Amino acid sequence: MPTLKEQFWDPVAGFGVTFRTMFKKVVTEQYPFDKKPTAPRFHGRHQLNRWPDGLEKCIGCELCAWACPADAIYVEGASNTEDERYSPGERYGRVYQINYLRCILCGLCIEACPTRALTMTNEYELADNNRADLIYEKQDLLAPLLPGMEQPPHPMLLGDDDGDYYRGNLRPRTAETHESEEHR
Amino acid sequence: MGLEEKLPSGVLLTTVEGVAGYFRKASFWPATFGLACCAIEMMTSGGPRYDLGRFGMEVFRASPRQADLMIVAGRVSQKMAPVLRQIYDQMPDPKWVLAMGVCASSGGMFNNYAIVQGVDHVVPVDMYLPGCPPRPEMLIDAILKLHDQVQHSKLGANRRDEISDAETGALNALPTSDMKGLLR
Numbered sequence: 001m002p003t004l005k006e007q008f009w010d011p012v013a014g015f016g017v018t019f020r021t022m023f024k025k026v027v028t029e030q031y032p033f034d035k036k037p038t039a040p041r042f043h044g045r046h047q048l049n050r051w052p053d054g055l056e057k058c059i060g061c062e063l064c065a066w067a068c069p070a071d072a073i074y075v076e077g078a079s080n081t082e083d084e085r086y087s088p089g090e091r092y093g094r095v096y097q098i099n100y101l102r103c104i105l106c107g108l109c110i111e112a113c114p115t116r117a118l119t120m121t122n123e124y125e126l127a128d129n130n131r132a133d134l135i136y137e138k139q140d141l142l143a144p145l146l147p148g149m150e151q152p153p154h155p156m157l158l159g160d161d162d163g164d165y166y167r168g169n170l171r172p173r174t175a176e177t178h179e180s181e182e183h184r
Numbered sequence: 185m186g187l188e189e190k191l192p193s194g195v196l197l198t199t200v201e202g203v204a205g206y207f208r209k210a211s212f213w214p215a216t217f218g219l220a221c222c223a224i225e226m227m228t229s230g231g232p233r234y235d236l237g238r239f240g241m242e243v244f245r246a247s248p249r250q251a252d253l254m255i256v257a258g259r260v261s262q263k264m265a266p267v268l269r270q271i272y273d274q275m276p277d278p279k280w281v282l283a284m285g286v287c288a289s290s291g292g293m294f295n296n297y298a299i300v301q302g303v304d305h306v307v308p309v310d311m312y313l314p315g316c317p318p319r320p321e322m323l324i325d326a327i328l329k330l331h332d333q334v335q336h337s338k339l340g341a342n343r344r345d346e347i348s349d350a351e352t353g354a355l356n357a358l359p360t361s362d363m364k365g366l367l368r
Contacts, residue, residue: 071295105316127325130312
């Protein structure tokens, strides 16, 4: 035989949670209208970075492709020449593809990258309706040209050789170098 | 010219396709097809924080007869593939498939004999969603992109033409095994 409390109070007490919740702040995020920023180190879409003069940091070493557990990255390196220079040093990544239908956004490629050419952004809206468009090419992944950057190919503007770039002996862009660019 | 000019003010005209698309996109009834960790994120999307109910699809139907959107969340094993196809066949037309996560979209990091390398080997996929697992915002973004696609889908004879065009296009397309040279 249930007690009086079990018969009358307990069924009502259960609704206490519902009742209290009415006075709480609503937790729902209005996602497409009000986008909350992700955590700053969220692993989103990749980005291929540039040096301050616009040269690419990627040297086409394929370490990211080797580190990738899902084999999502395809890189083909090629040699820089004096006339056509995309990155400081000998080599640059001519073909750079990331298959976002394989990529698990684990970040092992970022750890493997020796020049910090590959980093991750917080962008996450990647859905698409076919598989081919989700293979991102180099032009989709490259960082945008900021003010002061120049579209490669162009010679090294901030140092005499790649050693200056990697040791951080970058000279500031002076009016003189700007002028020499214009005469080039 | 036609009917538009004879109408009194305050009357809007639209197409049957537009209205049908509008109603279809606003009343998705997803079928649960949670197979792995992506299902956790799918459930979160239906929960109070992300609240798919804002788009009229919080009821995940356990019965395919009452569903028109299959969210394949997780890796599909070879043994699960016929089950998945049967569930798809049991859904009434019109129906859509959303491959959630890299495993459902392409096999992801599980490139082995046990996992179907992309659920589009088994059923036609309308939206691919990368991520491992995709956060609820990514799922909502994919659903909204699918909404847009459904809104602009065709009806009747136009739809049949669209399907036959897509089929001839796919038959005439160059097979991946015949693509030669640099992959760029």
